[in-house]
Amino acid sequence: MKKAYFLFFAVVMALAMQSCLHDNDTTFDLPAAQRIDKSVEDYTQILESADNGWVLQYYAGKNYSYGGYTLLLKFKNGHVTAMGDVLDPEEQATSEYAVVKDQGPMLSFNVYNKVIHPLAEPWLGNPDGVQGDYEFSILNANADSVVLQGRKWKNKMVLTPMPKEASWEEYMLGIINVKAGMEVTTYNVIQGNDTLTQASFDPSIRRLTLKLGQTTWDVPYCTTATGIVLGQPITIGNKQYSNFVWDENEKSLTDNNLKLVQFVPKSHKSLDFWVGEWTLKTSIRRRITLTLEQGSAQNTLNGKLHINNVTYELQLTYDPATGRIELPGQPVIDPTYKYPAGIVLIPASQQENKLFGEGKGSMYFTWNEDTERADAEDSGQISGHAVDSFFGVAYGEDLQPILNAEGGYVFAFTLPKIQYMTKTK
Amino acid sequence: MKKYLYLAVIALACSGALVSSCNDDKLTGDSIFTTKEQKRNPFDQWLYKNYTMPYNVDFQYRLKTEETDKSYNFVPADSAKAAKLAIITKFMWFDPYAQIVGLDFIKENAPRIIITVGIPGYTRHNSEVLGSAEGGYKVTLTKVNALTADVLKDYSSMTTFYFHTMHHEFMHILNQKKPYDESYDNISRADYLSGNWTTWSDRQAQKQGFVSAYSMENPAEDFAEMYAKYVTRTPQEWNDILTVAGTKGKSIINRKLKMVRDYMKTAWDADIDLLRNDILRRGGKIETLNLESFE
Numbered sequence: 144m145k146k147a148y149f150l151f152f153a154v155v156m157a158l159a160m161q162s163c164l165h166d167n168d169t170t171f172d173l174p175a176a177q178r179i180d181k182s183v184e185d186y187t188q189i190l191e192s193a194d195n196g197w198v199l200q201y202y203a204g205k206n207y208s209y210g211g212y213t214l215l216l217k218f219k220n221g222h223v224t225a226m227g228d229v230l231d232p233e234e235q236a237t238s239e240y241a242v243v244k245d246q247g248p249m250l251s252f253n254v255y256n257k258v259i260h261p262l263a264e265p266w267l268g269n270p271d272g273v274q275g276d277y278e279f280s281i282l283n284a285n286a287d288s289v290v291l292q293g294r295k296w297k298n299k300m301v302l303t304p305m306p307k308e309a310s311w312e313e314y315m316l317g318i319i320n321v322k323a324g325m326e327v328t329t330y331n332v333i334q335g336n337d338t339l340t341q342a343s344f345d346p347s348i349r350r351l352t353l354k355l356g357q358t359t360w361d362v363p364y365c366t367t368a369t370g371i372v373l374g375q376p377i378t379i380g381n382k383q384y385s386n387f388v389w390d391e392n393e394k395s396l397t398d399n400n401l402k403l404v405q406f407v408p409k410s411h412k413s414l415d416f417w418v419g420e421w422t423l424k425t426s427i428r429r430r431i432t433l434t435l436e437q438g439s440a441q442n443t444l445n446g447k448l449h450i451n452n453v454t455y456e457l458q459l460t461y462d463p464a465t466g467r468i469e470l471p472g473q474p475v476i477d478p479t480y481k482y483p484a485g486i487v488l489i490p491a492s493q494q495e496n497k498l499f500g501e502g503k504g505s506m507y508f509t510w511n512e513d514t515e516r517a518d519a520e521d522s523g524q525i526s527g528h529a530v531d532s533f534f535g536v537a538y539g540e541d542l543q544p545i546l547n548a549e550g551g552y553v554f555a556f557t558l559p560k561i562q563y564m565t566k567t568k
Numbered sequence: 569m570k571k572y573l574y575l576a577v578i579a580l581a582c583s584g585a586l587v588s589s590c591n592d593d594k595l596t597g598d599s600i601f602t603t604k605e606q607k608r609n610p611f612d613q614w615l616y617k618n619y620t621m622p623y624n625v626d627f628q629y630r631l632k633t634e635e636t637d638k639s640y641n642f643v644p645a646d647s648a649k650a651a652k653l654a655i656i657t658k659f660m661w662f663d664p665y666a667q668i669v670g671l672d673f674i675k676e677n678a679p680r681i682i683i684t685v686g687i688p689g690y691t692r693h694n695s696e697v698l699g700s701a702e703g704g705y706k707v708t709l710t711k712v713n714a715l716t717a718d719v720l721k722d723y724s725s726m727t728t729f730y731f732h733t734m735h736h737e738f739m740h741i742l743n744q745k746k747p748y749d750e751s752y753d754n755i756s757r758a759d760y761l762s763g764n765w766t767t768w769s770d771r772q773a774q775k776q777g778f779v780s781a782y783s784m785e786n787p788a789e790d791f792a793e794m795y796a797k798y799v800t801r802t803p804q805e806w807n808d809i810l811t812v813a814g815t816k817g818k819s820i821i822n823r824k825l826k827m828v829r830d831y832m833k834t835a836w837d838a839d840i841d842l843l844r845n846d847i848l849r850r851g852g853k854i855e856t857l858n859l860e861s862f863e
Contacts, residue, residue: 174600239630243632255644255713260643260686264641266690270690
């Protein structure tokens with residue numbers, strides 16, 4: 144028993160005889176909280192020091208799975224002014240920003256900015272949106288570059304200073320021009336004198352894909368005033384490429400000895416080519432003409448469909464990427480005033496004996512160099528079905544289709560089994 | 569005796585161990601907390617005067633992600649719209665309770681933090697979460713960026729987007745402080761659907777004795793929905809709900825309403841009919857508020 148007391152006493156004594164170590168110098172000059180305060184101040188100072196702002200190559204999507212965007216950001220007195228190719232490249236917006244203390248200093252766009260935040264904004268049916276961040280850990284910062292990492296989606300992005308004399312408006316105009324030039328999306332990949340493969344850009348998701356041998360690249364890119372920058376470099380023959388300069392005359396992108404030259408297939412036609420008078424080939428023998436002229440909105444065509452001595456006005460769209468035109472279902476004014484609520488051009492399948500609903504289904508016309516006519520084909524909008532015809536369904540006063548004695552629809556005109564059209568004027 | 573002596577020695581040693589210290593560290597005198605004056609813009613000053621000082625409420629419009637529910641991807645509120653909503657929130661939420669129930673009531677029970685964010689929480693079930701209330705102290709109001717000039721003019725949109733949410737979340741806060749009678753949960757016990765309410769329409773739900781489809785989530789939401797619908801809708805709109813509900817639905821809704829009314833009376837000495845009158849009267853005066861400047 145005594146032994147137990149003794150042991151217990153020994154332990155207590157050991158506790159009591161703690162030492163007073165006096166070499167407890169701190170590694171850092173200042174307490175942690177003050178050091179973070181200081182770095183917040185320093186980073187704010189660096190961000191605000193770039194007089195003409197910064198260019199941010201922004202990447203959305205976890206693991207860079209979505210596209211690249213270019214933002215111009217100027218920080219002044221706690222406010223950020225931004226432009227970017229997110230929604231409207233000509234819009235400029237100013238809002239507050241802050242460098243805040245999180246686990247480390249963090250750049251937070253903590254008040255809504257209509258240039259920046261659409262990247263982080265989900266919508267009904269897509270609760271993650273394009274997975275963009277508006278809060279960034281600052282990994283490194285100096286006057287030449289600031290390295291950011293998205294707080295939620297973790298992509299790393301770099302801010303580089305915008306040259307002092309450069310105009311923001313001109314920079315954005317440069318982006319608009321490069322994008323316009325790159326509307327055709329297939330490119331031949333040429334290294335030195337060898338054409339290696341084809342690459343394709345998808346401007347809607349801002350990614351480049353190309354396959355060479357066993358390797359496939361699928362990388363996001365940002366458009367700049369002079370060309371494009373890839374989110375990750377592509378490696379061909381032990382060389383890395385990521386900064387491409389756009390040449391408008393040559394329609395090419397160049398990085399050192401690697402060149403991507405726009406490949407325009409013979410089926411690709413300009414908008415102007417489609418303007419003129421065309422004769423439609425359908426399964427009825429009557430002569431049907433479609434006269435096209437350029438529409439007021441970008442990449443649209445106004446069409447005059449002449450059938451049974453009546454002229455109906457239609458709208459078509461032009462796809463600059465493929466150089467083909469598209470005829471969708473649409474409401475049509477009845478120039479004869481026979482049908483009170485007008486006509487709806489409804490896509491249909493003669494083959495399946497089916498009319499499709501309004502708002503879905505269309506046909507493409509693609510130029511065929513060999514046969515010298517524009518072939519008609521279904522656009523694939525309605526899965527499992529193929530549009531091959533259009534019917535002009537007549538509507539009555541009650542805004543419902545007019546029915547004939549047998550209970551069927553009344554057609555103002557029909558375009559059954561559209562096969563192709565030939566240019567007549 | 570010897571044993572006690574040992575114990576005494578041990579006790580002494582223990583206390584010695586406790587009080588010993590190396591006390592040659594000096595306080596430097598500098599606090600790590602900054603005492604620099606905060607920069608306040610005119611909106612911040614208005615909030616300080618109208619929320620912080622009278623109610624000790626922190627109305628946050630600069631988004632701090634850590635204060636929001638991680639289940640959703642939010643974006644910050646537009647500051648100009650948040651300012652308008654701050655003015656409206658005080659007018660449609662704090663002021664009616666101050667006037668009808670008493671200033672002390674709202675001072676004591678208002679959530680300590682109100683967070684505004686730009687968009688609703690979008691769920692994986694294709695639905696929108698318009699607000700939330702946590703721990704009796706924090707309310708999140710969403711969809712601030714939808715506060716356009718057109719929406720401002722439309723009382724019905726303002727009600728569904730904002731007014732309903734304010735009173736709904738406030739009821740959660742009140743319930744978090746003083747629970748309601750649990751027998752309420754039994755009235756529709758078999759009909760709660762959790763997340764599956766999204767497949768129901770309001771009309772279908774009303775026939776089952778709920779004022780809205782969302783009420784079918786769980787009893788606590790049902791309780792808050794009952795209250796918020798009652799105090800933000802006109803008597804005519806309320807009667808329309810009862811008409812749709814039919815005989816069965818109506819009798820259930822009325823039973824629930826009575827419990828909500830009793831709860832507010834006994835727990836908080838508040839008359840929900842007087843509150844409703846005041847809220848509706850104020851709803852008609854939104855247009856007279858000066859939302860463009862801070863006075």
